[in-house]
Amino acid sequence: MLENTIDKDELIRQLMADRDRLFQENSRLRSSQNMTPEKAQQAYKEQLAAKDTIINKKEALLEKKEARIAQLEKQVDYLKRQLYGGKSERYINPDPQARQLELFEGVDLLPGEKEAAAKAEKEIRSGKEARARRMEKAKKTAVRKALPENLERKIEHVYPEGYNPEEWDLLDGKEPLYTEVLIKEPAKFYVLRTYRHKAIRKADHVIVMADCPVKPIAKSYASSSLLADLMVDMYVDHIPFYRQHKQFERSGIKIPEPTILGWFQEVSGLLMPLHFRLWELMKKTDYLQCDETTLPVVRSDKHKTVKGYLWLVRDPMCGRQYFYWDKGSRSGEVVLKLFSGYQGALQTDGYERYELLDGKKGVILLSCWAHARRKFSDAIKNDKERAESALEQIQLLYEVERQIKDQALSFEDAAKLRVRLAYPIMVRFEKWLVAEHARVIKGSPIEKAILYTYNRFNKLSRYHLDGRYNIDNNGIENAARPVAVGRKNYLFCQNDDTAESTAIIYSFMGCCKAAGVDFRTWMIYFLDHVHDYDEDYTKDIADLLPDNLKAVGLL
Template identity: 90%
Template sequence: MPQNLIDKDELIRQLMADRDRLFRENSRLRTATNIAPEEMQQVHNDQLAAKDTLINKKEALLRQKEVRIAQLEKQVDYLKRQLYGGKAERYINPDPQARQLELFEGVDLLPGEKEAATKAEKEIISEKEARAKRMEKAKKSAVRKSLPENLERKIEHLYPEGYNPQDWDLLDEQEPLYTEVLIKEPTKFYVLRTYRHKAIRKSDHLIVTADCPVKPIAKSYASSSLLADLMVDKYVDHIPFYRQHKQFERLGMKIPEPTILGWFQQVSDLLMPLHFRLWELMKKTNYLQCDETTLPVVRNDKHKTVKGYIWLVRDPMSGREYFYWDKGSRSGEVVLKLFNGYQGALQTDGYERYELLDGKKGIILLSCWAHARRKFSDAIKNDRERAESALEQIQLLYEVERQIKDQALCFEEAAKLRVRLAYPIMVRFEKWLVAEHAKVIKGSPIEKAILYTYNRFNKLSRYHLDGRYNIDNNGIENAARPVAVGRKNYLFCQNDTAESTAIIYSFMGCCKAAKVNFRTWMIYFLDHVHDYDQDYTRDIAELLPDNLKDAGVL
């Protein structure tokens, strides 16, 4: 018998599978021969179209991913600059000899415009080089300053080891060697108890009791100095109230947190009439700057932190500042309500809601060159040649402002210098924007910078008409810094205390502008605010920091 027997069932299965395969193949061939060539071509075209659609979808997806990657890379670069890079926005070419003026040679300028721009640029650069030489000559080595003479000094004497007056003679009794160190002692609390004596007058037997001292907050043991320190620690040194509560405990004084919050609210209530009066006076001026910044607040109904906006208005002439809170809104209604009745120039950033004022009679909008410069600075990696060329032209405008500052020119002289030097540069720059916009890629950072500047160029160029106007809005952005630093420390405000926060920041800014110590002013205000409770003939504006300084009180 053979060693390997053939399995009949397996053989039958293989034969059936082969016959089934052959049958299906013959059926497919039979069907294919019955299809018309046009239909075969259509099926083939449909298959190719499906493949093309799939490829297009993949390419679109890749383009979206590339755009998203570019956006994320831009964000990462920005965050790196914020963390590790320099914060100054002033543009300085690392190679002053490497000029980028080739791009401006092809601008279609009138002969007179070209000559004026070239002449103005040469004069600006010449003055810049002269100022650099003066600054280099005036440089001095740093010397450590001695401690202020007005500080109290306690004296101690150290003698050589084994010294006694009988066996030793002092060689430097008149001018001994000495060293000084600065000593700080902890703050301390003390209680001022005031006795109110009662006496009888012998002539008419009239009994009289000494008047009770007027307190800033009725029926409270908080003094003006304590209340002022609470405000200074919170808004100048950015120490939240709960940390101050802990500090008080370390000094042996327990003041409940609700009590501290109540004092804060009552102090802001006392300041509110002066806050209203401050805005009345500022609206009577004819040149203001405005900006807004975020202030997180906790909504009492949902106990959730939301982003609110606090508005800041600054008078560049007097330096007065007015912070305004309107339920955290940033809408155009706030702009219209805040500047209702105002007549004059208003300098702002590029926020579109300010455009609602552009058509108002008596209001002139000014834009900020620092914001335009920032756009080109962000576009350097996208188009270095055009971005640096634009930045150099903007830097020429700022050089004119430095000449005005260095020479301490009056407003009339400043306006004349701007017309002579800055205006020709701006004429050339505006035509360059038009010419270069047609050559850049749509949607690129450099195109956005060009559009941003050109769309606001009429508002950007108006500053040269009046010597009082500033070239940018940096003054008000610097004034908003305490809010930015504060929100990093106390993190958020309660919704019902945000308006009080705006009031405190307003007078902090006014004190800084008037070069008045905020604590000193706050104590004086709390001690004298009730003098205006009954006498309505007096103007509470007398208590503004700059008015008190002018009167010689502070």
């Protein structure tokens, strides 16, 4: 018996298909015999046209699929980098001996511009080598740091096995060896009961009763320390309130979850006037950075969670941060409303809504070189030679910034160094962008990177005019990281009020971090003194800002 039996039904289907094909071909031949030569030629042309149409459709479909494949490959590469690759965007040439400047040799530069760029590059590279030698010389072997001296130390003694004071003598004059371990004990809760006594003055027989201590939240048993810990656990350590509720239960303290949420709203309400005052002071400066990040919020009318946007403004000079929530909107109306009346430089990413401010009198827009660098990093697989050449030039600009930081230059000297070293590099780079755009494939990643950089080049190059300006927006992106970590834990805000309260808390958490002040310590001080400003309008509530309290030695 054969191992592979013949499928009779399949054989019949094949025979019928072949017969049908032969019948159709025979019919076509018969009809062509009856045609005139003109009709036969016309039929032949129609067949060719039909075939061309089919081929064109297939080619268009193939191009569409190839574009989709390239897009998916780019997404896969990005996700692989996020999962397994390094997150640093700083470009490091894998082969320091290989030069990426060949493409720059053909740029149409004026003799003076070419000479200035070459001279600046040579000085930048020599400074980089000198800094690398200093760093190599300063490297030391890592040593484990001792435990802080300010911690309480409890002493215990361990003696040799079989030690008896009557039979053994300790070796006097030699300090015994010791080891230290760090001990942690659970948090301690206690209740402070305050008795208010009445007394009568003998002179006039007036009865006086001690005043009730002012509480942060009226008619509440929550102390400043408890409220501060709730905020720290939620927004610094990213422990949602429902998990804190479970922690209290494990400690034998039962605080209803709605009570905790109510305290949170009360604390944010106390912080709101200071939040308004913070923004008033920041708008009076002449250099700010702005960015936005997502914050999911529940919409009761839609019965689902939607993506809202939390705006962040940072003062690079003092580090103050201001988070702003406007019903989750990311529209241009928010940009105009937020920066209404502002006069000065504003550094942003490539979001087009900020362009609404470009024409306003007194506002100067600065762009971010890190975003431009990111575009060329994404284009390396598309055009390795051009992308790495561009990254090499951007790296020279960043090397100038490292020299400024390493030498601790003043703002005035930093601007002079940028004019002398960074500006010639940018002139050469801009002309390279113009020349190379005509040679790359339209719609390719390298073309998008070139267009992105060239369209913003005037805003990218403005940073060299003032030593205070930063080369990129990385400072504000780092300030937005607590929001990214937090939303992975508490997932979403229950409504717009909660999102606005979240913005307020994040604002002062960022201000504390920038001022080098412990957030819990500041929060306790604020809650203990905020009611001092309830009726005395001669006081400025800005005195309670973290950096101001630190400046006068209260924190």
